Amino acid sequence: MEPLSNRKKVLEQKPMNFWERMYLPAVLKGMGVTIKHFFRKKATVSYPEVARPYSKNYRGLHSLKRDEEGRERCTACGLCALSCPAEAITMISAERKKGEEHLYREEKYAAVYEINMLRCIFCGLCEEACPKEAIYLDGPHVPADYLRKDFIYGKDKLVEERFDLHSLR
Amino acid sequence: MEAIFIIEKLVLIVVVFVLTLVIAMYSTLAERKVAGFMQDRKGPDRAGPFGILQPLADGGKFFFKEEIIPAGAHKGLFIAGPTIAIITACISSAVIPWGQSLQIGGRTVELQVADVNVGVLYIFGVIALGVYGIMLGGWASNNKFSLMGAIRAASQSISYEVAMGLSIIALLMVTQTLSLKEIVAQQEGFVNWNIWVQPLGFIIFMTCAFAECNRVPFDLPECETELVGGYHTEYSSMKLGLYMFSEYINMFVSSAVMSTLYFGGYNFPFMYDLGLSQNWITVIGVLVFFLKIFAFIFFFMWIRWTLPRFRYDQLMNLGWKILIPLAIANIVLTGVITLIKDTYW
Numbered sequence: 001m002e003p004l005s006n007r008k009k010v011l012e013q014k015p016m017n018f019w020e021r022m023y024l025p026a027v028l029k030g031m032g033v034t035i036k037h038f039f040r041k042k043a044t045v046s047y048p049e050v051a052r053p054y055s056k057n058y059r060g061l062h063s064l065k066r067d068e069e070g071r072e073r074c075t076a077c078g079l080c081a082l083s084c085p086a087e088a089i090t091m092i093s094a095e096r097k098k099g100e101e102h103l104y105r106e107e108k109y110a111a112v113y114e115i116n117m118l119r120c121i122f123c124g125l126c127e128e129a130c131p132k133e134a135i136y137l138d139g140p141h142v143p144a145d146y147l148r149k150d151f152i153y154g155k156d157k158l159v160e161e162r163f164d165l166h167s168l169r
Numbered sequence: 170m171e172a173i174f175i176i177e178k179l180v181l182i183v184v185v186f187v188l189t190l191v192i193a194m195y196s197t198l199a200e201r202k203v204a205g206f207m208q209d210r211k212g213p214d215r216a217g218p219f220g221i222l223q224p225l226a227d228g229g230k231f232f233f234k235e236e237i238i239p240a241g242a243h244k245g246l247f248i249a250g251p252t253i254a255i256i257t258a259c260i261s262s263a264v265i266p267w268g269q270s271l272q273i274g275g276r277t278v279e280l281q282v283a284d285v286n287v288g289v290l291y292i293f294g295v296i297a298l299g300v301y302g303i304m305l306g307g308w309a310s311n312n313k314f315s316l317m318g319a320i321r322a323a324s325q326s327i328s329y330e331v332a333m334g335l336s337i338i339a340l341l342m343v344t345q346t347l348s349l350k351e352i353v354a355q356q357e358g359f360v361n362w363n364i365w366v367q368p369l370g371f372i373i374f375m376t377c378a379f380a381e382c383n384r385v386p387f388d389l390p391e392c393e394t395e396l397v398g399g400y401h402t403e404y405s406s407m408k409l410g411l412y413m414f415s416e417y418i419n420m421f422v423s424s425a426v427m428s429t430l431y432f433g434g435y436n437f438p439f440m441y442d443l444g445l446s447q448n449w450i451t452v453i454g455v456l457v458f459f460l461k462i463f464a465f466i467f468f469f470m471w472i473r474w475t476l477p478r479f480r481y482d483q484l485m486n487l488g489w490k491i492l493i494p495l496a497i498a499n500i501v502l503t504g505v506i507t508l509i510k511d512t513y514w
């Protein structure tokens with residue numbers, strides 16, 4: 001039959017000669033290899049002390065953003081939940097009362113906003129869907145925990161810290 | 170027998186015993202460290218600085234694990250297995266001369282627990298007993314994998330003991346004595362080490378020592394890829410720990426035996442030319458001896474992380490078709506050379 005590629009190689013299997021059957025030369029050669037590795041630079045990253053930097057487009061924990069006046073941007077439109085392929089997002093919306101203008105930017109806001117981190121696949125579709133630029137996956141990775149319920153992150157963990165823009169000036 | 174003699178020996182026994190256990194303990198850490206370094210990793214370094222508490226943590230873990238004795242197992246022998254393994258491992262260090270003698274307040278203290286005049290035979294006897302622990306454990310488990318492991322251990326140690334004994338005969342033809350103390354005393358300095366007259370014998374002896382200790386590349390009794398865990402498949406908790414531990418003690422003892430028989434034991438180059446007092450020579454000698462032992466232990470580990478395991482037929486071929494003929498040739502060669510030397514020099 002015509003060979004399909006020119007990569008075919010005929011392997012020769014000779015019986016080992018006496019020197020090879022003594023194993024010693026091969027053993028010494030192997031030991032040379034391992035001792036070279038013994039003194040090599042180690043590939044280990046001692047994690048908690050040394051963290052490897054995330055790549056620039058890493059998608060990690062979600063954070064719900066505030067605007068320049070420190071108000072929550074999310075308007076509880078539900079587009080993120082709709083776009084989520086893993087159905088990880090749930091929310092309950094509420095209407096902004098008088099006197100809460102400094103807390104919420106829009107008239108409607110998310111009273112409860114939960115993401116189940118065990119369901120989330122970190123696809124970033126919620127980020128893309130959001131019309132208010134309210135959610136970004138810019139955090140670190142999700143830390144380990146003991147109970148399933150502790151992986152449902154509410155607003156207490158998701159909403160970013162209040163940040164005073166004026167302090168920069 | 171004076172009381173002070175007994176006290177002296179007791180102290181020595183306790184010191185040797187504790188040292189053996191501590192070294193075996195830290196060999197487990199060293200093994201993992203060496204493994205890590207040879208695989209470009211760092212090895213365990215979380216328990217204490219550089220992981221020096223790791224052996225304690227491992228030991229503690231072993232103690233708190235559930236103790237399981239399988240329903241079909243022979244209970245008495247199942248418990249006797251690891252017990253025998255660890256006891257034989259521990260007692261074999263009794264005849265090893267750790268150093269010369271110390272002068273303490275006019276008394277001469279020998280740094281050897283028992284100067285048996287057939288020391289070499291004693292070690293052989295005890296090593297041969299060691300396989301009983303493995304065999305009993307494997308057989309009493311009532312598990313096919315364990316039984317396979319035990320059978321392998323038995324046949325392997327029988328085949329390699331022959332070659333080991335033959336390689337030792339050549340050595341004894343040179344040393345003319347069975348007492349380990351005298352064998353070491355003959356190897357004074359550096360040029361008198363037995364390795365220079367018995368290089369082939371040493372290689373054979375070392376290969377057999379690897380096989381006797383069930384170390385890679387001869388660890389077929391506990392071959393994970395074929396036999397789950399080999400003879401200790403059914404063992405858990407500290408009983409498993411004892412098996413592991415006896416392996417490391419065996420490694421330590423056979424390192425000590427190898428450096429005693431072939432590498433001059435406590436002798437070091439220029440030991441009498443430096444103008445040191447007897448006590449200092451002894452102390453340095455003991456340190457040198459341990460240095461040699463550690464070098465051998467490192468060598469054991471180095472080999473382990475270099476070579477893959479032998480196949481069973483290869484193991485038997487190597488033992489019966491290569492090592493034994495070689496060892497016999499070595500005996501003949503040694504005899505001829507000794508004869509020529511005695512006649513013409």
Ligand code: SF4
Pocket residue numbers: 080083084085086087088089115119120121122123124125126127137
């Ligand atoms: S990243 Fe993807 S899976 Fe996770 S919440 Fe957003 S849309 Fe859902």
Ligand code: SF4
Pocket residue numbers: 073074075076077078079080081129130131132133134135
């Ligand atoms: S995060 Fe964005 S998409 Fe999701 S509910 Fe809030 S505003 Fe709508």
